[in-house]
Amino acid sequence: MHPPELDRLLDHYPALDGQRTALAALACHRVGGDTLLFRELDPCQGFPLLLAGEVRVCRASANGRELELYRVQPGEMCLVSSASLFAGQPLSARGLTTGPTELVLLPPPLFRQALGHEGFRDFVLGLFAARMADLTALIESVAFQRLDSRLAGTLLGHGPQLRTTHQALADELGTVREIVTRLLRRFEREGLVTLSRECITICNGAGLRALASGPAGDATPARPAV
Template identity: 50%
Template sequence: MNDSESLAARYPVLDALPPAARDRLEAAARWMRVPAGQLLFDDHQACEGFPFVVEGSVRVSKCAPSGRELPLYRVAPGETCIISSSCLLGHEDYNARGVTESDTLLMLLPKAVFDELLGEPAFRGFVFHLFAERIADLMQLIEEVAFRRLDQRLAALLLGKGRVLHVTHQQLADELGSVREIVSRLLKGFAADGLVRLAREQVEILDPAGLRRLASAGKSS
């Protein structure tokens, strides 16, 4: 399967476009193979196009001047980046940061062609449907950050990833939009309570039921 076939498989909506629109898309497509850890876009940069992720994933986060980051969402194959679409629709610069989490293949659709394709009902419906889904995810994130304690969010983050997590305290802090010192203190408390065992770049889950009780405590109110 070549790159164009992979693109169509990941984004079936493209097959619903009229032949002329598909030809316009294919002619304007800018293909990019990007290594893991590469900065794709950042605050105050101009948005040059609409990305279609074919392989890999992109982590989108909001960054503070202090260097702290709050992860907003990930763009996996077949998904869209609402920061990119909102910037294109509103003619604004980026207001978040996008970094590849793994080796990534993407197709960037230039802004002019993106604007043209919005005139096609199938493409317009695709963009706004996923836009609505992302907004719902972001509302859930806001609720988590605003109304749940950090220890509850950390407990939830540790669950569902197996018995042993090979992860640093800094990586956990980045996922939570917190700082390493606070997360380390919470993990030490978890260890003292017998919930986890800590080692270098490793967290072993000893009491998943206890973590689950802690994680769900913030959802009962």
């Protein structure tokens, strides 16, 4: 790793400053979007440290449905990788880049060595707890919140236009594209959004927020989605 890359890495992960010499010997990897970094049941090759970009971590079912668990950005931690390294077990999810990404892979022996330092150990355990809270919220949302409310919430917070595909939204929500398409068409009929190719324009943000904050209940939409 070149000195500027090492400095950038330690800016994001200052708890590793005591491992500067060992880190300098590691390679910095640059990959494009939609690159598979790891997958379910593979052994964990190391602890990913991001300098730039983003990694989407998700679980897939046997029938091809996918549920996004969380995303990792520079300075953050991958819960699946750390859990695998802690337990010495295969990975329980897959990780894919969402765009051009730079990362360093901390080998398992160096990860265990770094855990011997209080600063890095506190960093890992603190982010581990934060990721667990995120996953608990995701489980609660999937189990108790209606799908139309979840979709409305997903559309908010991106400005007046969201450039994405129906399949990407389905993957994020852990459902199938056809259901997302039917719900979006219903939203369009109700004047909440306007649909175009890989673009969703928000027409009634207040209406979407009201739908997103609706009462928890049956995960099945209360109104027909067709």
